[in-house]
Amino acid sequence: MPALTLHLAKGTVALAPHIALNEVGADFDLVWVDFAAKAQTKPDYLAINPKGRVPALMTENGVLTETAAMLNYIAATHPQAALTPDDPWQRAKMEEVFLYLASTVHINHAHKMRGHRWSDDPATYPAMQAKVASNITENAALIESDYLKGPFVLGETFSNADIYLFTIARWFAGDGADMAAFPKLSAFLEMMQARPSVANALAMHT
Template identity: 30%
Template sequence: MYTLYWSTGGANMAPHAVLNEIGCPYKLVFVDSKKGEQRSAGYRAINPHARVPTLVHGKTVMYEAAAIVLYLCERHPEAKLMPLPGDPDRAHFLQWLMHLTNTLQEELSHWWHEEAYVEDRKCHAPLKATAEKNLDRMWRFFDGVLAAPGPYLLGKRFSAADIYLTMLTRWSRDCAMPAWRYPNVARLIERVKARPAYARMMEQEAIA
């Protein structure tokens, strides 16, 4: 049995949707980040960084959304959410998942949490403006990747990397140029959101 610690619309969205895709039993534990519950001693005991998500599976306790996605996909090859070792698509699956988590996700974090990167309040607006500019470049890049052959990151083959990217697109909702303004990204979002597993995750997290 898996237990996923989550908060509304957080980096837990992708692991949560992957659990739904797999269709195995799991338990959700809500961490109210608005009340700062992620900083409680109890939660820090499983995640010293005070972030969501955290996955507990038997004696295994792990964090980092991309690592959790990989772990789940690996444990459930029958769900066909990633190319297995030896598959020619494997390299690009790993490339996209790592790129998404340490590049696009990080830039979105600059946009949302500028105060965490620079203390001087005068620098907040310029940092956010730079993040916005970088995000536009990144969304344009992904729009090109998804254009041909598309519609997924691995071309015709859907994978958990598409779930991850779709999660990140939601974080751009308050940007001047949200991700769905880029046509091929919009097409991916539509396809992923139409999947019952993703739709169920959004319903469970009460988000649109």
């Protein structure tokens, strides 16, 4: 039995640890959480992840429930894949991208369909949704200018930052960003889609 089990759902950030597990050649199982049936709110799943969200990664040591933590764990337990740079500055830049994606970009995206997290008044939801396109466009512009130093986030070196960015940036067009305005980011997405670890995971998420 594999030592790792990833609980995931289609259309979510759970794609990132799925790609990372593929990338390192890990032995793992997948457990799909049926969001349509609200399985993430049921006692069985809440016993695994009390947050009621995906992804959740079951390991020999317990459960991890945040994407960045999972990416770091997968890299640390599979060092041969070199998904985390040894250089302290490069590692800090990777973590900077992690934090920006999690604390700013993902939150901006979530306002499109999860206004209930920020307001109990449904009348406020349209205003939140109307702001998504401009917020995401601003995020994409910053990534284009500051966070793509080469073909990859860290220049010529592939890392977990690319896996996380790819997962989040796939949402940008649907969120209203004009991707024609971001040629570097568009080229990055196209390049990543051709990577075997990514293509394999995407085939299961669509």
